[in-house]
Amino acid sequence: RKEVEQDPGPFNVPEGATVAFNCTYSNSASQSFFWYRQDCRKEPKLLMSVYSSGNEDGRFTAQLNRASQYISLLIRDSKLSDSATYLCVVTTGGGNKLTFGTGTQLKVEL
Amino acid sequence: DTGVSQDPRHKITKRGQNVTFRCDPISEHNRLYWYRQTLGQGPEFLTYFQNEAQLEKSRLLSDRFSAERPKGSFSTLEIQRTEQGDSAMYLCASATLRTEAFFGQGTRLTVV
Numbered sequence: 001r002k003e004v005e006q007d008p009g010p011f012n013v014p015e016g017a018t019v020a021f022n023c024t025y026s027n028s029a030s031q032s033f034f035w036y037r038q039d040c041r042k043e044p045k046l047l048m049s050v051y052s053s054g055n056e057d058g059r060f061t062a063q064l065n066r067a068s069q070y071i072s073l074l075i076r077d078s079k080l081s082d083s084a085t086y087l088c089v090v091t092t093g094g095g096n097k098l099t100f101g102t103g104t105q106l107k108v109e110l
Numbered sequence: 111d112t113g114v115s116q117d118p119r120h121k122i123t124k125r126g127q128n129v130t131f132r133c134d135p136i137s138e139h140n141r142l143y144w145y146r147q148t149l150g151q152g153p154e155f156l157t158y159f160q161n162e163a164q165l166e167k168s169r170l171l172s173d174r175f176s177a178e179r180p181k182g183s184f185s186t187l188e189i190q191r192t193e194q195g196d197s198a199m200y201l202c203a204s205a206t207l208r209t210e211a212f213f214g215q216g217t218r219l220t221v222v
Contacts, residue, residue: 034210043201043213087152097166098211100152
């Protein structure tokens with residue numbers, strides 16, 4: 001079993017739709033959680049950190065469920081510019097090691 | 111300092127040759143990571159430095175791979191006797207205890 005698992009998609013949604021991604025992790029000792037965004041042939045960039053209390057940044061909401069060991073990302077009112085791959089990231093070992101999921105591909109269409 | 115810098119951006123090499131990549135992290139970032147990414151996959155952890163100390167190395171890394179960070183600033187990743195399976199994007203990232211990891215634009219390696 002992979003340490004971090006994501007549905008690879010692609011998720012094809014119309015502009016304005018709400019879309020949700022889930023991610024599960026296997027190491028219960030994982031400490032920090034993030035969503036990164038990666039555009040085609042570009043480097044990953046931090047989208048948002050994920051806190052136990054949940055957090056929101058504009059149209060993006062991230063949730064963490066430690067008991068079930070999953071993380072979610074909700075995108076509301078999706079834009080064409082949201083088209084990208086969304087990577088779930090988990091840290092272990094004192095935050096020393098970042099483990100990435102395979103990524104979920106999102107395509108927002110007109 | 112505009113971010114993490116990697117050199118070269120692209121490298122084409124013949125099978126069996128050695129290659130070396132360089133990463134210059136953001137100034138004062140004491141943590142430095144190397145990852146490898148292939149098409150359709152997420153970045154795969156290779157190794158991690160805190161200052162000049164290599165604290166963790168993936169079991170995926172064969173003895174053909176070696177990384178150094180001699181003065182705790184820039185780092186190099188060397189691949190000896192390259193194989194076609196080594197073709198990938200090699201990503202470097204840096205961080206501090208209080209920041210997220212920032213990635214460089216990567217070095218795309220093609221082994222022919």
